[in-house]
Amino acid sequence: MMNYVVMMSTNIMAKANRVYKTKVPVTKNQQVEAEVVDITYQGMGVIKIDNFPIFVIDAIPGEVVQVGITKVLKSYAFGRVIKRVKASPNRAENVDKVAITTGIAPLANLKYEAQLTFKQRQVEQLFKKVNVSVEVNPTIGMTDPTKYRNKAQVPVQMVNGQLETGFYRRGSHKLMPVEDFYIQDPKVDEAVSVTRDVLRDLGISAYDEETHKGVVRHIMARRGFYSHELMVVIITNTKKLPEADNIAAALRAKLPELKSFIHNINNHDTNVIMGQWNETVWGADEIHDQLMGKDFIIGPNSFYQINPQTTAVLYTLAAEKAGLKPTDVVVDAYSGIGTITLSIADQVAKVYGVEVVEDAVLDAEKNAQNNHIDNVEFVTADAPEQMTQWAADGLKPDVVFVDPPRKGLTNELISAVSAMQPKTFVYISCNPATLARDTVQILAEGFHIDGPIQPIDQFPQTTHVESVLIFKR
Template sequence: MKTPVQVGNTYTVKIIDLTYQGLGVAKINDFSVFVNNALPGETAIIKIDNVKKNFAFGSLVELKTKSPDRVEDVNQDYLQTGIAPLQHLSYEGQLRFKQHQIEELFDKQKIKVDVLPTMGMEHPDHYRNKALIPVKSINGELMTGFYKNHSHDLVPIEDFYIQQPEIDHAILVVRDILRKYKVTPYDERNHTGIIRNIMVRRGYYSHEMMIGLITRTKKLQLAEPIVNAIVDALPEVKSIVQNVNLKDNNVLLGKKNNVLYGKQYITDDLLGLKFAISLNSFYQVNPVQTEKLYSLAIDHADLGANDTVIDAYCGIGTISLAVAQHVKKVYGVEIIPQAIEDAKINAQKNHINNVSFVANKAEDQMAKWQAQGLKPDAIIVDPPRKGLASSFIDSAVEMQPKKLIYVSCNPSTLVRDTKRLMEKGYHISRPIQPVDQFPQTVHVESVTIFEQD
């Protein structure tokens, strides 16, 4: 079937919407065209770059009329690499876009919900407390930066805009030290070289810093002078860890860590508690918004002193330990054994004894707990982007908790799981609260409270 647009042709279009990836949507004879760096309400001349069966991708040639929400003077590197795909949209516009994203997905499934305005940040930049930056050889020189969208072309970047400035500085310091000691960057085509990525974590409150050197080799040559140089140049560094990743694939971290300096973890505060964070730990990257997100989840759960709570996908115990102060007992489950080790350390650090952590798949552990007759008053879930397994929902519902508190990082799987929970006798009991954990990007977190019918 012939499409109404051809590659290389230009068209004048009206942008009518934004996709969940932040692309502008235009219609040409009812055929959808997705355009980078275009905003709803704008009229634009676009060029067609790629045509699929039911849609096409276009690029902006010229803007005829501009949206009042457009931000001028954006950095094209941030758009090209996906570091900040919404930086051309005003922050108020970003917050509305994220609220609308959730509303629209529920609307499509004909589920009636109220979605509150997105809870934003006062300073929506330089917020990330963690960076994992690729290293590549460009013209024979070791470079750090970020990959162009859908490619393996590295764009050299020194200011990443959404990371803490101290982290950006640390990446450049480590880059220059690796250059000085002639450490060769990983070459993915030939599977040669040594250094694959540089990772930096930094405590928002503690200012403790961890440097991770991800290598293709078991040994890091000249490790001692490299470590000494990093420690001399960066006084905040409390831990340097070599992560060994021998695999010839896109997995970013290997399973083996060698501590080259200091401790195997750094510490930071969250909701008045102390947390140990190791290289591989899942720890929310925006601590300012995380405190808002978790406080909301706990407040809306309306828990009592005699309640028993399950925290599924508990990570290093952030929600579990915050909840434990309000209830009788908390059970946490997480698939990553290292995270559970960290969670146990964190319970000890905070002198919290009414928590029990186990390493397992959340859905498998839920079935175990259900078989053992565990009857939680509330279940808190903070799943990965793929949402809840149907077997998890089956076990959760069998336990008959009065409430299920769903912290979501993906509105589409939230909507899917809402349908399943509604079919099993639960309803959304209060408006959904979106929280902007990732300003300048398309991602949105939210808190939804389910109660038994």
């Protein structure tokens, strides 16, 4: 058990963003020594000099470090470890330093047991902050908390005149060449490296964000954990992919699991990686994978959980806690390609799913058909609006599942769920800060918390954590 207090980034950064009213106590290139007292949501250690926060890569609570100041702002600073005066017993040894430096795996320097405790404490502290008393179970982890990601979206740049793939150094767009991403399926890493080498051999350039010249912006690879079907997507700034047929032939020769090779166009000045236009250069338009006994179609733009091993644990646990009955009518908000909807359909009478992304709904309908499931109905709509409409129409589900994005639920959606008067409200969260915030309103609507919160380590080696919380009426 770690013996430090976890403060989420909302606390740390909110305090840090207050202008320091006296003279800043450190200067660039100065060296200081201090104890690490916290971790930010980015996995950086926090030291304080006269209560002035300094964020330090590869420093964990309980350590005493000598730090060189690298950047000073009005209310906080950044530094790097020069010397570890006292190491923490929770420090993991022989860790890939690139994974920490780039932020690929910001908690890789913590022993895995300590990571699980850290995530449990995250949830506890956030609920304490909103004055909600709730028990938080120990975090459910993985047997092997590495090499679990089934999808990679890797930036491409020209480095020293050569096309490179890798990951950006923290806080910059400077690419660090990387081949082993530590938390990704090795077959996914291999697909990225092979694609990079093919592009090099054919003399195809990387896109330059400053000059707006060049071709390739990203390489995306995804692989079915159970099916072993592989998809490679090359995202370009150009409308044509040079040497497309030759690229396809080379990839087919070097990647025997390849089932789909797609060209995606993104010619907008944006941080969004994938564009909306796809062309299948070779093979199928999608790949398949299995989850909880169901087969799912996965396209280039599909949202599919990146860790199917823990996803099965997460959805099974949520269904068990919901206490589903054969007569139940269920609503699944943010239904995506239908993973939750279809995984519970054979346990209940009817499931309604709502999802705002039209292509995801089309995939969900195909998935239902392919799995011979006919007691589900999907609607393309904004979840809060559709839930409000269903409430107005008098739909009275027995159980409501929500699995929202990190921003959490809107007030309108929570009010709509309340109006539907379900007996059970299942909240699957990927952000404990918004889960805690939303819990306050859910309780105010007349629900009560039923049992402990269960954190699940869906993203080992990172600061993210999934949680399941059940509300009853």
